[in-house]
Amino acid sequence: MRSRTPWPLVALAVAAVLLFALPLFGLLVRTPWSGLGEILGSEVARDALWLSLVTSLGATIVALILGLPLAWLLARIEFPGRALVRGLVLLPLVLPPVVGGAALLFTFGRRGLIGGPIDELTGLVLPFSTWGAVLAATFVAMPFLVITMEGALRNLDTRYEGAASTLGAGRWMVLRRVTLPLVAPSLAAGLVLTWARALGEFGATITFAGNLQGRTQTLPLAVFVALESDRDVAVALSLVMVAISLTVLVALRHRWWGAS
Amino acid sequence: MSGALQARIDVGFDADFRLDVEFDVPPGTTVALLGPNGAGKSTVVAALAGLVPIDRGRVVLDGVVLVDTEQGLALPAEERQVGVVFQDYVLFPHLSVVENVAFGLVARGAGRAAARRSARNALPEFGLDGLGDRKPAELSGGEAQRVALARALVTQPALLLLDEPLAALDVTTRADLRHLLSDHLADFSGPRILITHDPTEAFLLADEIYVIENGAVTQHGSAEDIRLRPQTPYAADLAGANLLVGEASDGLVTVASHRLAIADTAASGRVLATVHPRAISLHRRQPEGSPRNTWRTAIRRVEHYGDRVRIQVGDPLRLTAEVTPRAVDALGLSVGDSVWVSIKATEISASPE
Numbered sequence: 001m002r003s004r005t006p007w008p009l010v011a012l013a014v015a016a017v018l019l020f021a022l023p024l025f026g027l028l029v030r031t032p033w034s035g036l037g038e039i040l041g042s043e044v045a046r047d048a049l050w051l052s053l054v055t056s057l058g059a060t061i062v063a064l065i066l067g068l069p070l071a072w073l074l075a076r077i078e079f080p081g082r083a084l085v086r087g088l089v090l091l092p093l094v095l096p097p098v099v100g101g102a103a104l105l106f107t108f109g110r111r112g113l114i115g116g117p118i119d120e121l122t123g124l125v126l127p128f129s130t131w132g133a134v135l136a137a138t139f140v141a142m143p144f145l146v147i148t149m150e151g152a153l154r155n156l157d158t159r160y161e162g163a164a165s166t167l168g169a170g171r172w173m174v175l176r177r178v179t180l181p182l183v184a185p186s187l188a189a190g191l192v193l194t195w196a197r198a199l200g201e202f203g204a205t206i207t208f209a210g211n212l213q214g215r216t217q218t219l220p221l222a223v224f225v226a227l228e229s230d231r232d233v234a235v236a237l238s239l240v241m242v243a244i245s246l247t248v249l250v251a252l253r254h255r256w257w258g259a260s
Numbered sequence: 261m262s263g264a265l266q267a268r269i270d271v272g273f274d275a276d277f278r279l280d281v282e283f284d285v286p287p288g289t290t291v292a293l294l295g296p297n298g299a300g301k302s303t304v305v306a307a308l309a310g311l312v313p314i315d316r317g318r319v320v321l322d323g324v325v326l327v328d329t330e331q332g333l334a335l336p337a338e339e340r341q342v343g344v345v346f347q348d349y350v351l352f353p354h355l356s357v358v359e360n361v362a363f364g365l366v367a368r369g370a371g372r373a374a375a376r377r378s379a380r381n382a383l384p385e386f387g388l389d390g391l392g393d394r395k396p397a398e399l400s401g402g403e404a405q406r407v408a409l410a411r412a413l414v415t416q417p418a419l420l421l422l423d424e425p426l427a428a429l430d431v432t433t434r435a436d437l438r439h440l441l442s443d444h445l446a447d448f449s450g451p452r453i454l455i456t457h458d459p460t461e462a463f464l465l466a467d468e469i470y471v472i473e474n475g476a477v478t479q480h481g482s483a484e485d486i487r488l489r490p491q492t493p494y495a496a497d498l499a500g501a502n503l504l505v506g507e508a509s510d511g512l513v514t515v516a517s518h519r520l521a522i523a524d525t526a527a528s529g530r531v532l533a534t535v536h537p538r539a540i541s542l543h544r545r546q547p548e549g550s551p552r553n554t555w556r557t558a559i560r561r562v563e564h565y566g567d568r569v570r571i572q573v574g575d576p577l578r579l580t581a582e583v584t585p586r587a588v589d590a591l592g593l594s595v596g597d598s599v600w601v602s603i604k605a606t607e608i609s610a611s612p613e
Contacts, residue, residue, distance in 0.1 A: 157350075159346060159350045160350060160352060160353075162306075162309070162311045162337070162350075163344065163346055163350045163352070164352070164363065164367070165310070165311070165336070165337035165338045166309045166310070166311070166337050166338075166340070166342055166343070166344045167338075167363050167364035167367050167368075167411070167412075167415060168338050168339075168364055168367035168368040168415065169338055169363070169367040170338050170367075173366075173367055177363070178352060181354045182353070182354060
């Protein structure tokens with residue numbers, strides 16, 4: 001028996017699709033196609049593109065170096081306060097990024113909790129520097145890597161690692177030749193997600209690192225500024241972000257929708 | 261004794277389950293740990309291999325102390341010379357057959373290229389020629405088992421552990437693999453431990469059997485001891501099955517010149533026929549009925565096990581029948597008496613030897 005088409009549901013679903021599709025269409029309609037090359041070649045645009053690339057990749061690398069060990073500990077080791085740590089990892093996902101940025105400022109700012117001592121000891125000032133932009137992006141993006149990898153490591157059959165150790169493999173060789181290759185697909189997905197989140201970061205960056213062209217002004221910040229001054233630039237830069245987002249979706253489609 | 265394994269293992273998982281076993285395995289001997297699922301057999305493998313810690317106990321292999329809890333000593337898994345064929349094989353799915361076999365050689369310090377060469381050279385011995393570049397997902401169950409065996413043996417361990425090595429295979433493959441396994445066990449000079457819940461496997465491959473139930477050894481002896489004198493209901497039930505080796509053709513199995521009718525008319529060649537003791541009936545007079553197999557013989561032994569009695573009958577086929585004490589009383593069965601044996605053809609299962 002065929003079920004009857006539930007028209008009221010279809011109408012609402014179409015409205016939902018339009019909600020996603022129309023803004024994209026609006027952006028494409030408004031795009032100054034002829035001047036696109038010139039706009040994207042401008043100094044402001046090139047600076048923003050370059051900074052976005054540097055800070056998002058920097059944040060991804062820091063997230064990998066710090067987040068992977070954390071994911072491993074959360075997945076494999078029973079320790080007191082594990083639930084608390086897991087909660088802390090999730091916090092940046094639900095916290096408004098602006099609040100995260102403010103928190104970073106009060107902590108790593110020149111007169112912040114540990115920003116002052118860092119400044120005195122090393123002369124490194126994080127706020128309003130490119131390093132600050134990396135830190136802000138890491139803060140909001142690292143949870144994606146930790147969550148993805150904790151799940152992957154938890155689901156990995158530990159008997160593979162056991163078999164490797166009975167064959168004489170030490171901890172490092174087990175990690176390198178068994179654990180990491182087996183979680184490689186998840187690691188790739190986690191890295192892409194982390195990178196995409198870092199690339200789109202706005203609130204924490206503008207609060208903590210400011211909006212200095214060539215130093216902390218990433219693509220989203222440049223779009224925000226350009227909306228006030230030159231709408232064509234804003235649209236062109238937005239289009240770049242859309243293209244990047246679509247690329248990420250295509251790259252990860254198998255993970256989200258299964259093989260198709 | 262050099263090369264031998266002495267193990268005393270005590271592991272408590274929770275208040276409900278504790279594994280506490282002790283056994284010695286001389287070099288060149290295959291010991292089977294036979295028991296029902298959940299008896300703690302796989303934990304013995306994990307404990308000997310160093311994959312789970314032991315609460316109390318001592319394990320010595322070839323003069324090397326692997327574990328001594330009183331001295332707080334426990335060698336990590338990678339420093340033990342223990343080869344393991346895991347249940348379901350646990351082959352590395354991302355590595356080819358050659359890389360799987362070479363893994364242990366690389367881990368023990370051989371160069372990558374040299375390890376791969378040795379691994380490839382070892383493949384024919386395990387019937388794996390031409391499969392070197394396959395991934396585990398592209399192997400049949402029998403092939404995967406042989407890769408697991410090759411991977412464990414190629415590092416020349418001092419002890420070989422086989423955890424249900426044939427359980428994942430179908431009946432025909434199982435017979436072939438049992439022969440291969442038997443050959444490799446014979447070539448391996450160290451102690452070997454076979455974990456199994458299948459009494460046939462234990463009887464055919466092991467020199468000595470330890471029956472493990474609820475985390476403890478309940479009986480220890482040769483296959484013959486356990487088959488003829490089981491000491492627990494489990495052993496009687498599972499290990500007490502009658503095993504006969506014979507030649508099958510046209511629905512008949514010839515065992516020591518005695519012919520048994522079987523249901524499977526397709527079986528041919530050397531077969532292993534098994535009959536459960538409960539499937540064998542004893543009669544005072546010649547029975548008339550559907551059972552295809554009836555013959556006259558004498559009672560050799562009568563043993564009481566609570567609510568069951570095991571009666572062994574003599575030539576031409578030494579079989580054990582299981583009956584109730586009431587039946588024994590009603591028929592007045594005792595040693596030396598003449599009885600008729602009957603077995604339905606459908607109760608005899610024949611599998612290739």
